[in-house]
Amino acid sequence: MAFCKICVCGEKIVFQRRMSYPENCPSCGRRTVEYSTYPEDDPMVEELLRQYNAADTNNNESQPESDDVSGVADSHCSLHLENGVVINIPDEGGIVGRTEIGAEELADYPSVSRKHLKVIPRRSVGVIVEDLSSYGTLIDGKRIEKNTPVRVVSNSVITLCNVDAKLIVKED
Numbered sequence: 001m002a003f004c005k006i007c008v009c010g011e012k013i014v015f016q017r018r019m020s021y022p023e024n025c026p027s028c029g030r031r032t033v034e035y036s037t038y039p040e041d042d043p044m045v046e047e048l049l050r051q052y053n054a055a056d057t058n059n060n061e062s063q064p065e066s067d068d069v070s071g072v073a074d075s076h077c078s079l080h081l082e083n084g085v086v087i088n089i090p091d092e093g094g095i096v097g098r099t100e101i102g103a104e105e106l107a108d109y110p111s112v113s114r115k116h117l118k119v120i121p122r123r124s125v126g127v128i129v130e131d132l133s134s135y136g137t138l139i140d141g142k143r144i145e146k147n148t149p150v151r152v153v154s155n156s157v158i159t160l161c162n163v164d165a166k167l168i169v170k171e172d
Helices: 043-062
Strands: 003-006 012-015 075-081 086-089 094-096 117-122 126-131 137-139 150-152 157-160 163-171
Antiparallel strands (some): 003 012, 137 157
16 A cells, blocks of 8 residues: 655655655655655545645746745634633644643643644645544534544634634634
C-alpha cells in the first residue's frame, strides 16, 4: 500500500512506507513533516488536490507571490463554547484540550481529553481538524474518525465529547 502527503503548493508526494516520506517537498522545498499522511487511494487526496489547484488558479490571477512557505492560513480561528467562553487558536494552529490550547476554558470538562483535537488553519482549504481524543469528536453532529484529518468550514459545530463549540474563522 502506498501513502502520500499533499503539500500546500499542490504537489502529491507519494511514498511506500507510512513513515518514509521525504523531509521536503520536491517542488517547493516546504517541510512535509507537518502535513497529514493519507493512503494514496483515499478520496480526500483528490479533493485536496482539486482545492489546491482551484485556489492556485485564483491566487495566481489576483495576488503577487508571497515569500511565506509555512502553508498557514492568513486567518484567525476561535472556538466559541456554548457558555460564551472563547478559545483562540494561534495562527499556526495547535492542539486543543485540557492541557493544551484552551486548558483553562476546558478545565471544568473532564470528558474532554488532555489532547483532544488538532486544529490547523491552512491557506486555500480552510481549517483542518484531527480527532486525538479518547471519547471522540463530532463535526455538525457526525462523528469523525480518530487521527484522520477533516476539512471544516467556519460556523461548524465541533463537539468535544459532550462540549459544543462553534468554529469561527475570520479572514484577514
